[in-house]
Amino acid sequence: MAPPVSCLLVAVLFSASCKATASSDQTCMEKEANKIYNCENLGLREIPDTLPNTTEFLEFSFNFLPAIQNTTFCRLTNLIFLDLTRCQINWIHEDTFQSHHQLDTLVLTGNPLIFMAETSLLGPRALKHLFLIQTGISNLEFIPVHNLENLESLYLGSNYISSMKFPGNFPTQNLKVLDFQNNALHFLSREDLNTLGATNLSLNLDSNDIKGMEPGAFHAKVFQSLRFGGTLDVSVLLKGLQNSTTRSLWLGTYEDTESQDLTPAMLEGLCEMSVESISLRKYRFSDLSATTFRCFTPLRELDLTATHLRELPSGIQGMNSLRKLVLNVNHFEQLCQINAASFPALTDLSIKGNLGVLDLGAGCLEKLANLRRLDLSHNGIKASDCCNLPLKGLHHLQYLNLSYAVSMGLRRQAFQESPKLEVLDLAFTHLTVMASQSPFQNLPLLQVLNLSHCLLDASNQHLLEGLGGLRQLNLQGNIFQDGSLSKTNLLQTVAGLEVLILSSCELLIIDQQAFHSLGNVTHIDLSHNSLMENSIDALGHLKGLYLNLATNSIRIIPPHLLPILSQQSTINLSHNPLDCTCSNVRFITWFRENLHKLEDVEETVCENPPSLRGVKLSEVELSCGITAVGIFFLVVFLFLFTILLIFAVKFLVRWKYQHI
């Protein structure tokens, strides 16, 4: 029995020693020479010698440093950012960062800290961001207070902190972000808040199960934002927030949190505080009526995402200040059910991801004369004649998102009601346009148009008529007749185009004159088509392009096309069946000389000959002086020449002898 056991022991020892050597062999990844290095997940026990002294950004998470002290990082005096996430640090000894004057961000997330020495954070001239998330802190006295005067953000999430009261000498005056997410703060007192010297702070108290607050705990305090996500009782909160001022207040809840339904009485507290923007995500309203919104009148932004709404009550009074309203992920059946007339000053409205098909109706948003942005995406909309009736009265609309609808029929001048549109997104909406009609006519200010995957017939030459100011056009995933972009095409009416996306359009050929009208274009994406090298001719008059030709059928690029590629600034030729024989040698040479212009070089590989399949083009070496056939002919020629010479000499000698 004993020998097998000892054998096993030997085997375990063998494998252990093998593992240790393997891990120390691994090296850090260089992200920017001499500055940025990533040493994550390497099981390192010290800073490797391979890191240069000039390192500024070091990602060192998931290594093994049980104790850190002044010798640990002493060589890297230029450090600005140091990430020590989950390095199993127990001890941070005296003067660890003594010589790191530039250090700006220190991440200690997920370390089982036992003790931080009083002088452990001394050294940096301006330490701005300190992450102490899930480090087991239960008392704020744990954090050494020296040298925190410049701190702008302090992250203390997922600890066991039960009191927000900072020690008297803790410098909080420059703090901008204070994050107590997921702690054990159950009660906030006036005294707790008084230890916070900062104004305009963003304070995060998400997932803290706050059960009580001293009334007026936040009295006369000014915040940039306050988050109380997942709180059980909103009325307790709002009482504590009496006479406070905050720009944004986040009161949302979650799937896994059981929060009480909101009653009008619970929201009374809002009348006693000053707030610009409020979010009540995922709450459920009971007794929803116009009075629910009694204390919402001074609001500028209101977010009611996923609040189980079927309609907004009519007759809400006094919400004249509201600029932005978010009603995403609700249960409206018709757009008119939001009773838009209550919010006459609205500039930004978002109703996306509605749970059920949304009917756009007619003139439902007519009273929103100031509306600038409208998002109606992901709503399963079906509209046979869009969009003049639904958009009635929206004369100032600049941004319209109707993407991910089911289907829409567009006739001529379909957006006549909103002539100031600048961005129009119709991606993934099946559009039906009558033959040779121009639905986008009279949109001279439109700059961005996304028509990707609209199942359009892109061969309609009049489709884009009237879009004189268009700069960006996305036609991805639409089909051209016969797979050909011909000489006369829809791009002729949009001469000012800068960005053109024609990827996944099943294109086989582009006419040499197809892009002739485009003079300002700087970005062309023709990837995921079946284009061959002859289509490159169409780009002859364009210079300085970002040109994406990835995933096409380009094999051989003849020498006369190389100047066209040379005049562009960035080119992507990856995933093409490129030829790496001598018939393509000029292109391969060009490729190696222009590597700085090429994108995705790692994915640009040979297809032919089979011996070189999968080899990166940048690594192919070809010697194409004389081909085998050439050598054969040369040998034959030399052989014949020699025979001829011998005969000639013979003849000459004989002739001489005869004449002696």
Add this chain to the structure above:
Amino acid sequence: MKGFTAAFLIWTLISPSGGGTPAWPTHTACKDSNLEVLYQSCDPLQDFGFSIDQCSEHLKSNINIRFGIILREDIKELFLDASLLTGGVPFLNYSYPICEEDLPKFSFCGRRKGEQIYYAGPATNLGFEIPKGEHQVLLKLYNENHSMVACANATIICS
């Protein structure tokens, strides 16, 4: 000599092959007389823990799950991709947002790299009947930068 050979043989058998990633053990997420759910982490860096409270071929909606993992990425945004295969043939691909900047569905949304997460609560699933047979499910959790948060190869055996 014989002992050394045996030791060498065992060593070659149990030591990880050069460069190959270690395979994490297969765990049981739930087991019942008719249904068994097994999973294995396909993240080369780490394993994770997962269990389902009620195990039944009549899958109820909003079943309770338990989940424990160390985050290797921030999860301000978190997405789930699921691919279902039966007999090696994919028949359903599905993508679902769990955390979004403008809609954090769960209380753990917004947690940061390095944090340990334990979630015990409802999964917002639909109720349905699991068809008889053996099904493979590939689950991937990733964030807005497409960095992997978790990866699982699961097998569902329904008899």
